[in-house]
Amino acid sequence: MCGITGIFDTRGGSAISQAVLQRMNDSQLHRGPDEGSLHIEPGVGLGHRRLSIIDIATGQQPLFNEDGSVVVVFNGEIYNYQQLIPELQALGHVFHTKSDTEVIVHAWESWGADCVKRFRGMFAFALWDRNQQTFFMARDRLGVKPMHYALLDDGTLLFGSELKSILAHGGLCRDMDPLAVEEYFALGYVAEPRTIFKQSKKLPPGHTLAIKRGQPLGEPVAYWDVQFSLDNPISEGDAQAELVQRLQESVRLRMISEVPLGAFLSGGVDSSAVVAVMAGLSQEPVNTCSIGFDDPAFNESAFAQQVADRYHTNHRLEVVKSDDFDLIDTLARLYDEPYADSSAIPTYRVCQLARKHVTVALSGDGGDESFGGYRRYRLHLMEERMRAALPLGVRRPLFGALGRLYPKADWAPRMFRAKTTFEGLSRSSVEAYFHSVSILRGPMREALFSQSFKTELAGYNALEVFRRHAAQAGTDDPLALIQYLDLKTYLVGDINTKVDRASMAHSLEVREPLMDHELVEWLATLPSSQKIRGQEGKYIFKKSMESYLPQDVLYRPKMGFAVPLARWFRGPLKQRVRDAVLGDRLLATGWFNPVYLQHLVEAHQSGARDYSAPLWTLLMFDAFLRQVVDGRVTEPAAVAV
Template identity: 80%
Template sequence: MCGITGIFDTRGVGDVPRATLHRMNESQRHRGPVEGDLYFEPGLGFGHRRLSIIDLATGQQPLFNEDGSVVVVFNGEIYNYQDLIPELQALGHVFHTRSDTEVIVHAWEAWGENCVSRFRGMFAFALWDRNQQVLFLARDRLAIKPLYYALLDDGSFVFGSELKSLLAHGGLKRDMDPLAVEEYFALGYVAEPRTIFHQARKLPPAHTLLVRRGQPIPEPKAYWDLHFSLDNPMGVEDASAELQHRLQESIRLRMIAEVPLGAFLSGGVDSSAVVATMAGLSSGPVNTCSIAFDDPAFNESEFAKMVADRYQTNHHVETVRSDDFDLIDTLARLYDEPYADSSAIPTYRVCELARKHVTVALSGDGGDEGFGGYRRYRMHLMEDRMRSSMPIGLRQPLFRTLGRLYPKADWAPRMFRAKTTFEGMARSSVEAYFHSVSIMRGPMREQLFSDRFKTELAGYTAQEVFEHHAAKANTDDPLALIQYLDIKTYLVGDINTKVDRASMAHSLEVREPLLDHELLEWLATLPSSIKIKGQEGKYLLKKAMEPLLPNDVLYRPKMGFSVPLARWFRGPLRQRVRDAVLGPRLAATGWFNKRYLEHLVEAHESGASDYSAPIWTLLMFEAFLRNVAEPTAALHDVAEGAAA
């Protein structure tokens, strides 16, 4: 696992400043503390920081083909590289290392841009072909590994694993994109391909970008998509057996490493399934890591212990205190963009714990999206059945009226919180799902933003992100549609971003076997009826795991990996919230309605409403402004990182 960065002169072959590329590379030192190197030729510079996992002795980068005309910097793992080597050797290619990185340069020579379709893994890489004078960037199918890029005013094309490497260049403008701000306050993250800064972009998942010197930067090109055919006639029993086999294959590939390896074990179904399968494939005890919370309402450690005891793992547990909120500024600097998933705190802590014992950890990320595990899926399906049973001409006016009149009752038992359901019933399926996953829903954002900011948005709403992906989903199955939307948005922008930054902050490689693209392709052929059955989410995964895991782990209510925000904001963080949300930084942007900010803070403090999620979103935005967006502070942090 590594950090990559580079500078490409799109206009000519001027010298790339060594000091600038060094600064960019060192800003990502945490991603690869083992070693780093720079490569230069006229008009081009590549930087690489390495965390050695495979081929410890000869896998250094940048890495070249036989005659040195093709060079690559690579972040990630190509899990099927051992299968590709003999195929490439048969085509006449000579290998000088045992690393998966060298497969990339020879695959490029053999198959060109289509080489990415042959790779099974998580990856982001940049490749320079001197003979063709092209720079080729690629990102894996599920965007497990990040890749940012920008075209600067001087014609320099810069890229990096993290946005901080582009900021370290010094030429990237910090002008913020209002559309990205709208997306952040709706979703809690800035959706691909946008970034918080106008000038920078994320390479979308399953896309490549081919840049030729002297030509305009083209749009990225897609090379893969997930198609929900739902046409596999396989029953639950046969599908369970097939799933066990496919999980074993995916996990076996991800257990290839020359360094200590283990797994996260939360006590949930997904991580428990990974650990149980690993135990069956391993000759010795599996290393497992869990975080416990001193607040019983958030603590799953007893269920993790059940699995650890059953498989006699080398189990490591650390307790996180319920007031572990010291990471706010650390997270703002780590993510480089506004990022509002508060589970980043325990994720950071479990990665910190794991790195004390292993260099590679397997996780259960992606299980909810692939197997249909989120509670919101079941609610959406129920609403969708009701939507389809009523003519739109009757449904929309009726439920719009009920949604407007029914009080918001966060304090009431869930069964009485009908306002959201009524509002959802008046919408289309995509609009309703966007509404349900939004941190701050449309009416809240309408009150949150100032008139000036709404003018800058020019009518844009983050719902357009969902509409864009829904148009490509190619399915009218209600579960498949929202799974597809989550795989394109929440999984990429939230889950994978969270895990990559938290793990790389501690120089830990995390591998996600449930996000194997071949596994997801197979799951997408199965009918939705065996993913959610009645009120049971992940039905197929649970049936497949019944021989391997206790029922108390499989069939208990889903808990989640969360922190007690509501209590923090009425207690120890009360003054910090006031200082941040009502302070000068947010006010100086001119983007927010001061009276509504005061309402959010005061209504939450009094207990009249639970505005913990919107307040956390504002708190993290203020932390981003203070730690990243302001040039003096940001450059100071980069300089400190390079010096360290």
């Protein structure tokens, strides 16, 4: 696992400043504290920070082909590299290392841009082919590893694992994109391909970008997508057996390491299944790490302990205080743009704990999306059955009116909170799902933003992100459609972003067996009835794990990795919220309605409403403005180990 960055003159061979490239590379020291190297030639500068995992002795980067005409910097792991080496050797390539990085340069020479289709893993890389005068960037299929880039007005292309390396160049215009701000307040993150800054972008997952020197910068090209065919005729029993086999293969590939390896163990189904499979593949006890909370409402460490005891793992548990809110500014610096998932706090802490004992940790991320584990999926399917009973032309005016008239009742039992249901029934499937996952829903954003900001938006709504992906989904199955949407949005923009930044802040590599693209593709062929059956999510996964995990781990209610925001904002963070949300920094943007900001704070702190999620979103936006925009932090990030 590493950090990569660089500069490419798309128009010619201008001199690259070593000092500037060094500054960009050093800004990502935390991603690779073991080694750091640069390669500079006319019009090209590549930087690499290394966290040594595989081929520690000879896997240094930037790495070259035999004659030095192709050079690559790479972040991630190619898990099938050992199978590709003999194939490439048979084509005449000579290997000088035993690293997966060298596979990339030779695969590029033999297969060109299609080389990425041969790679199984998590990766972001950039290479320069001097003979073809081509600069090439690629990102893995599910967006596990990040890639940011920006084209400056003078034709200079900048790229980096993190946005901070591009900011460190000094030439990026920091004008914020109002459309990205709209996406952030709807979703809690800025969705690919946007970043918070107008001039920079994220390379979307499953895409490549080739730039021929002297030619205009084109658009990224997709090389992969998941197809929810749902047409696999396999029996339920055979599907369970095949799922176990595929999971074993995925985990086995991710256990290749020359450094200490372990796993996160939350006590949920996904991480517990990964640990169970690891234990079956390992001759030594598996290293496992859990975070517990001193508030029982948020603590599931007892379930993690059950799994640890069953498999005799070397288990480490660290209990953190539920008032662990001193990371707000740290998180703003880590993420480089507004990011509002409060579970970033415990994720940061579990990575901090894991790094004390291992350099590589396997996680259970991606299971909810592929197996159908989110509670919101079951609620959406229930609403879909109701939507199917009446045409949209009837539902929209009828339930739209009921939704406007029915009072919001956060305090009431869920069955009486009909306002959200009415609002959902008045919408199309995609609109309803977007509405259900939004942090600040449409009417709230309408009230939050000033008239001048809404003029800047020119009618843009973050719903367009979902509509764009839905148009590519190739399915109208109610579950498959929203799984596809989550694989393209929430998994990438929220989950993968959270884990990448939190882990790399501690120089920890996290690997994700449940996001293996071959496993994801196979699961997409299974009927939706094998994923959600009745009120049981992850049906096929849980059935396949019954002989591996305790019943109360498999079938207990999903808890999630949450923190007590509502209590914080009425207690220890009461004044901090008031200072941030009602302070000069947010008002100075001219983007927010001060009357509505006052309402959010007063209604929450009086106990009349639970506005904890919107307030956290505003708090983190204020921290971003203070730490990144105003602070202009470009010095190297501290390495916390």
